[in-house]
Amino acid sequence: MLFDRMSMKLSMLVNPLTERNLQLAAQVGVDEIVLPYPGPGLQPLIDARRMVEAAGMRLAIVERKIPHLNMVHGLPGRDAEIEQFKRLLRDMAEAGLSIACYNWMPGEDWQRTSATVRERGGALVTEFNLADVGRNVTDADGRPPRRTTAAALWDNLKRFLDDVLPVAEDCGVGLALHPDDPPLAELNGQPQIITSNEALERVIQLAPSPANGICYCVGSLHPAGVDVIAGIRRLAGHILFVHARNVRGSARHFVETWHDNGEIDMPAVFRALNEAGYAGSVRPDHAPSMAGETNETPGYEMLGRLFAAGYLRGIMQAA
Numbered sequence: 001m002l003f004d005r006m007s008m009k010l011s012m013l014v015n016p017l018t019e020r021n022l023q024l025a026a027q028v029g030v031d032e033i034v035l036p037y038p039g040p041g042l043q044p045l046i047d048a049r050r051m052v053e054a055a056g057m058r059l060a061i062v063e064r065k066i067p068h069l070n071m072v073h074g075l076p077g078r079d080a081e082i083e084q085f086k087r088l089l090r091d092m093a094e095a096g097l098s099i100a101c102y103n104w105m106p107g108e109d110w111q112r113t114s115a116t117v118r119e120r121g122g123a124l125v126t127e128f129n130l131a132d133v134g135r136n137v138t139d140a141d142g143r144p145p146r147r148t149t150a151a152a153l154w155d156n157l158k159r160f161l162d163d164v165l166p167v168a169e170d171c172g173v174g175l176a177l178h179p180d181d182p183p184l185a186e187l188n189g190q191p192q193i194i195t196s197n198e199a200l201e202r203v204i205q206l207a208p209s210p211a212n213g214i215c216y217c218v219g220s221l222h223p224a225g226v227d228v229i230a231g232i233r234r235l236a237g238h239i240l241f242v243h244a245r246n247v248r249g250s251a252r253h254f255v256e257t258w259h260d261n262g263e264i265d266m267p268a269v270f271r272a273l274n275e276a277g278y279a280g281s282v283r284p285d286h287a288p289s290m291a292g293e294t295n296e297t298p299g300y301e302m303l304g305r306l307f308a309a310g311y312l313r314g315i316m317q318a319a
Contacts, residue, residue: 008273010313011061011283015300017048022055024302028309032060032281034101037067040084045095060281061241062092063101063178063215069108069141073148074156082160086167093171099241099281100168101215103178104157106148106190108141110181110220115289115298117255123288126298128182130252137298143188150191154206157193161207168211176215176241177203183224183251195224195251197231204238213238219245219285222264223254229265229272236276244269244312245285256286256299259308266312270319282316284308 011032014021025033033052038044045059052059067084070077089100103109113132119125126137136142148156161175168175180187183195193199200214216239218228232239246262247254259266273282286299287308293301 008279008316009060009281010309010316011281012305012309013063013283013300015297015302017051019051019055021302022051022057024306025309026055026057028306029313030057030309032058034061034063034281034283035059035097036064037062037088040087042091042094045091045097049095049097059095060097061099061101062088062097063099063176063241064109066100066102068102068104069106069145071160072104072106072153072156073145074152075145082163085164089164089167089171089173092173097173099174099176101176101178101241103180104153104194105140105180106144106153106192107187108144110138111136111140111142111187112138112298115295119255119288120258120261121291123258123290123304124295124298125256125288126286127255128253130184133188139297144190147190150193153191153193154202157203158206161203161209161212165207165209165211169209174211174213174240176213178215178243179217179220181217181220182254183220183226196221196226197234200231200235200238204235213240215239215241215243217243217245217285218264218269219243219247219256219262223247223249223251225250229268232269232272232276232278236273236278239276239278240280242273242278242280242282243285244282244308245287256288258288258304259284259311267315267318270312270315274319282312284312 009031013034112126114127287304289295290303
């Protein structure tokens with residue numbers, strides 16, 4: 001089942017994956033569930049699928065924490081990671097999942113310098129400030145194991161795609177590449193390459209294939225000055241997954257916001273997706289932590305993302 005494009009779907013990463021949280025997601029109209037990489041093997045995917053289906057939704061996407069740093073930097077262990085990724089694709093196909101969302105971030109995952117900035121009503125949001133770059137408050141591995149040039153990052157990405165796309169095509173699982181976050185050309189002295197519409201287009205051109213797609217994250221790209229509406233129109237045929245979050249500021253210093261009060265015109269984003277014929281999955285990305293929540297997983301507490309899911313569902317229907 002390669003890229004079901006019948007209608008746009010609302011998805012959510014449920015944290016933690018419990019029956020109660022799945023019930024909450026179902027109650028606010030979520031169609032599909034996104035699962036962080038659960039480790040090797042088929043059984044964790046089967047177990048998660050059963051939980052999700054019992055709540056009346058579909059397990060569709062794996063993203064976050066897929067091991068990749070050796071592949072990104074061309075380090076020893078690279079071939080083992082490639083084989084692990086191929087095995088994941090085969091297991092996903094057997095379990096009925098359709099999209100693997102990965103990134104090429106040299107520091108492993110998204111990074112922020114604070115998780116306690118006050119937003120509307122005292123809700124807590126994350127901030128990135130280049131002046132405080134030595135501090136990271138997310139669960140990213142942080143500083144890369146070594147400095148890798150931008151040219152080498154592109155070469156390593158091309159090699160990765162050449163190795164795994166035949167398996168993805170055979171399995172009917174799409175690869176959706178997420179932009180770098182924060183979208184800086186260099187972070188901690190390490191070049192980053194996936195920070196613009198042009199970079200995402202280059203990814204598609206590296207290895208033309210229906211399985212080679214992108215995760216268009218408007219909140220990651222906007223701080224770099226990217227025109228996300230133009231990007232949706234330009235890349236529409238290759239967008240396999242969409243992340244919706246809102247922000248204020250520039251790549252050097254920005255804060256995340258509620259989905260309805262940042263600088264990104266979220267209704268315009270959904271109009272552009274609809275006009276482009278996008279019918280894949282959209283999930284509310286990072287959201288504020290609300291009163292009573294621990295903020296132990298900034299951006300991924302449940303209450304703010306439940307609000308975001310309802311807000312995005314309304315925009316989706318209006319579009």
